[in-house]
Amino acid sequence: MTHSRLFDWLRRRAEDVSVLLLLAMFIVFMIQIVSRYVLNLPIGWTHEISVVLWIWLVLFGASFIVRDSEEMRFDLVYASVGERARRIMALITAVILVALFALGLPAAFDYVTFMKVEKTAYLGIRFDWLYSIYIVFAVALIVRHLWIGWTSVFGKAPEAYDPTKASSGV
Incomplete structure (x- = not known):
C-alpha cells in the first residue's frame, strides 16, 4: 500500500470515528429531549455526554480529517x-x-x-x-x-x- 493510499485509508477511518461520535451525540440528544419533554424527567448526564462528545468531535476532526486546503x-x-x-x-x-x-x-x-x-x-x-x-x-x-x-x-x-x-x- 503506497503512503498516499495509506493516508487516505486512515482519513476514512478517522471519518468513521467522527460519524460514530456524531451518532452517539445525536442519540444522547434525543434521549435528553424525550426525557425532558415527553417524560417530564430532566436528566443531566445527557448534557454532559453531549458536551464531551462535541469537544472530542471538533478536536479529533481538526486533527485527522480537515485537510490543509480546507x-x-x-x-x-x-x-x-x-x-x-x-x-x-x-x-x-x-x-x-x-x-x-x-x-x-x-x-x-x-x-x-x-x-x-x-x-x-x-x-x-x-x-x-x-x-x-x-x-x-x-x-x-x-x-x-x-x-x-x-x-x-x-x-x-x-x-x-x-x-x-x-x-x-x-
Missing part, C-alpha cells in the same frame, strides 16, 4: 500572490504555528495530567481523559505544520484558492 486563510491576499509568495506565507505560518503549539504543549500536558484530580459532575469522567484530546490535537497540528513548512521549502507551493472548488470542510 483551513481558513486570508483568501483575498493568498489568491492574489504568486507561487513564491504563497510558499513564503505557508512557511511563515507553519513556523509560527509549530512554535506556538510546541511552546504551549508542555503547559497543556501539565494541565491535562493535573486534571486527573477532577471529575465531571454526573458521570465522574476524569478531566484528564476528557481533555487528553487536546494533546492529540496539538501534536497533530505540530506534525501537520512541520510537513507544510517542509513542502513549502522543498516541495510545491500550496494551491491558490479557487472559490469554484470550495467545500464545506466536512
Whole structure:
C-alpha cells in the first residue's frame, strides 16, 4: 500500500470515528429531549455526554480529517500572490504555528495530567481523559505544520484558492 493510499485509508477511518461520535451525540440528544419533554424527567448526564462528545468531535476532526486546503486563510491576499509568495506565507505560518503549539504543549500536558484530580459532575469522567484530546490535537497540528513548512521549502507551493472548488470542510 503506497503512503498516499495509506493516508487516505486512515482519513476514512478517522471519518468513521467522527460519524460514530456524531451518532452517539445525536442519540444522547434525543434521549435528553424525550426525557425532558415527553417524560417530564430532566436528566443531566445527557448534557454532559453531549458536551464531551462535541469537544472530542471538533478536536479529533481538526486533527485527522480537515485537510490543509480546507483551513481558513486570508483568501483575498493568498489568491492574489504568486507561487513564491504563497510558499513564503505557508512557511511563515507553519513556523509560527509549530512554535506556538510546541511552546504551549508542555503547559497543556501539565494541565491535562493535573486534571486527573477532577471529575465531571454526573458521570465522574476524569478531566484528564476528557481533555487528553487536546494533546492529540496539538501534536497533530505540530506534525501537520512541520510537513507544510517542509513542502513549502522543498516541495510545491500550496494551491491558490479557487472559490469554484470550495467545500464545506466536512
